[in-house]
Amino acid sequence: xxxxxxxxxxxxxxxxxxxxxxxxxxxxxxxxxxxxxxxxxxxxxxxxxxxxxxxxxxxxxxxxxxxxxxxxxxxxxxxxxxxxxxxxxxxxxxxxxxxxxxxxxxxxxxxxxxxxxxxxxxxxxxxxxxxxxxxxxxxxxxxxxxxxxxxxxxxxxxxxxxxxxxxxxxxxxxxxxxxxxxxxxxxxxxxxxxxxxxxxxxxxxxxxxxxxxxxxxxxxxxxxxxxxxxxxxx
Numbered sequence: 001x002x003x004x005x006x007x008x009x010x011x012x013x014x015x016x017x018x019x020x021x022x023x024x025x026x027x028x029x030x031x032x033x034x035x036x037x038x039x040x041x042x043x044x045x046x047x048x049x050x051x052x053x054x055x056x057x058x059x060x061x062x063x064x065x066x067x068x069x070x071x072x073x074x075x076x077x078x079x080x081x082x083x084x085x086x087x088x089x090x091x092x093x094x095x096x097x098x099x100x101x102x103x104x105x106x107x108x109x110x111x112x113x114x115x116x117x118x119x120x121x122x123x124x125x126x127x128x129x130x131x132x133x134x135x136x137x138x139x140x141x142x143x144x145x146x147x148x149x150x151x152x153x154x155x156x157x158x159x160x161x162x163x164x165x166x167x168x169x170x171x172x173x174x175x176x177x178x179x180x181x182x183x184x185x186x187x188x189x190x191x192x193x194x195x196x197x198x199x200x201x202x203x204x205x206x207x208x209x210x211x212x213x214x215x216x217x218x219x220x221x222x223x224x225x226x227x228x229x230x231x232x233x234x
Contacts, residue, residue, distance in 0.1 A: 036152035036168045040192070043199040044147035048138035050200070052076040052229040053222045055087075061216025067091040076229040077136050079105045084231040085135075105231045118234040140179050142201060148176045149190060158193065160202045161221065165193040177206075184208070200225055 057071040073087015084105040091098055103110040103118065110118040135141050149170040156167045169191040177184040192204040206218045 033154040033157065034166065036154040036170070039154060039166055039168050039194055039199065040146045040149050040152045040170075043192070043194045043201060044143045046199050047143040047146055047201060050136055050142075051078070051226055052224075053136070053226075054224040054229075055220055055222055057218070057220040059216065059218050061214055069097075073102075074224075074229045074231065075135055076231060078229075079231050083136060084229075086231050103231065103234050105233055108233065110234050112234075120233075144179075145172060145176055145190075146192065146201065148172060149192070155191070157196065160193050161223075163202055164196040165202050166196060167191055167193050172206075 052075060054074050055072065057068065059068050059070070068089055068091045071087055071089040073085060073089075075083065075085050077083045084103075086101075086103045086105075088101050089099070099114060101112040101118075107122070109121045111121065112118045137144075149168070149172055152168050152170040154166055154168050158165055158167050169189070171187050172190050173187050174184050177188050186209070189207045190204060193202045194200065195202055201222055203219075203221050208216050208218065
């Protein structure tokens with residue numbers, strides 16, 4: 001359960017980008033802000049062409065389907081039919097804090113826990129929980145989420161880690177969200193931050209039902225988009 005749970009959760013949640021940032025304009029925006037529908041349409045088109053990215057993920061609150069606390073790693077559409085991924089993760093499982101590393105390449109999954117070296121498993125071990133190719137898949141991944149945001153509205157222009165971006169908010173149906181985040185059983189609120197210059201997604205914020213009736217958020221940043229990523233078996 002440890003091996004299947006943390007790898008699947010890490011790779012799954014990446015597909016729905018998440019965030020917080022520093023505002024340069026009032027959150028209500030103004031007449032000079034571009035149309036939200038046009039922004040997400042352009043962003044979806046641009047995102048279909050992304051070949052690699054670095055991600056940093058943080059879950060705020062408790063989500064039963066997502067035991068991860070934080071994770072960081074690289075994704076690429078190269079390295080096998082399902083692409084490749086590598087990273088580190090910290091999660092709570094059965095009341096215990098667990099840290100580990102994973103490498104997914106050439107249809108094989110390598111897992112390294114708190115002790116010992118990497119162990120090799122078939123990639124299907126991860127895809128039973130989530131298909132990692134969905135993250136950058138142009139048809140069901142991030143690009144699809146952007147294209148399917150309902151009633152998108154531009155809230156503001158903000159600075160995200162020094163990058164000028166437009167914040168666009170809306171809703172995503174459970175069918176679209178569940179393709180990337182296992183356990184989603186209702187529509188979710190989402191905000192995305194799109195670069196002003198090329199409309200690539202920089203950050204986003206997804207609200208999910210949390211434990212004890214509380215709302216949880218998943219925060220993630222994308223960086224180093226399309227920079228060369230080489231992932232090899234350990």
